Amino acid sequence: MKELIKKFKFTKFQKIALSIAVLVSLGFIGFGIFGKDLPIEKKEGTITEKTTEDGGKIIEVNEVMKKPIVEEFPMTMLDYQVANAIHAMSHQKIEADKKWSLLPLTAERVTRLIEVIETNKSEYTNWRLYLRILTRWSENDFSQIDDEHNEIWELQGGNVGRATGILSYEEELEFIKKHYK
Numbered sequence: 001m002k003e004l005i006k007k008f009k010f011t012k013f014q015k016i017a018l019s020i021a022v023l024v025s026l027g028f029i030g031f032g033i034f035g036k037d038l039p040i041e042k043k044e045g046t047i048t049e050k051t052t053e054d055g056g057k058i059i060e061v062n063e064v065m066k067k068p069i070v071e072e073f074p075m076t077m078l079d080y081q082v083a084n085a086i087h088a089m090s091h092q093k094i095e096a097d098k099k100w101s102l103l104p105l106t107a108e109r110v111t112r113l114i115e116v117i118e119t120n121k122s123e124y125t126n127w128r129l130y131l132r133i134l135t136r137w138s139e140n141d142f143s144q145i146d147d148e149h150n151e152i153w154e155l156q157g158g159n160v161g162r163a164t165g166i167l168s169y170e171e172e173l174e175f176i177k178k179h180y181k
Contacts, residue, residue, distance in 0.1 A: 050140070057169050058140055059176060061092070061104040073112045079124045083152050085113060086133060090149040093142050093172055095165040102179055110137050126155060142166065 050060045073085065088103035089110075103109070114134050121127045133148045146163035153162060167175060 059172055061106050069108050069112045073116055075116055075119055077116050082117060082124060082130055083155060086130060087152045090145055093145045093167055094149050094163040095167055096161045096163050098161040110134050
């Protein structure tokens, strides 16, 4: 019996590695069970309907900002921070099983991100992708936002929450009303 117990003794490194593996596994299990119900912080602001040049309707969010845009998106943003912002903004307009972040897609944010990227192109591996997406959005063209979400999502190593389509005007309005005060 003593030999059997000796076989199951772990080194300090093995104990640490096993503890980390157990905690990560519990985290994934917990998120899988409760993740869909995690709250997204409600944002304050107003919504207005805007008509595009081709006669379509889009929703424009006018968020009450807690801090100035230059503080929210400073010129020192890192590549992953730009990707996170684009990803979070796209959630307002896409269909997906899970959405874990939300940042209102506003003209002010789009314009500021374009400024940040154009100033720091040499710092961003994917600056061309970011500018392509944001330029289209600045022109109120969201016709490819599901594919654009997935491009960013794949860069980030996404495995849950792939966009499966674009929300209708009514679905987007419902999403905004649910998540904005």
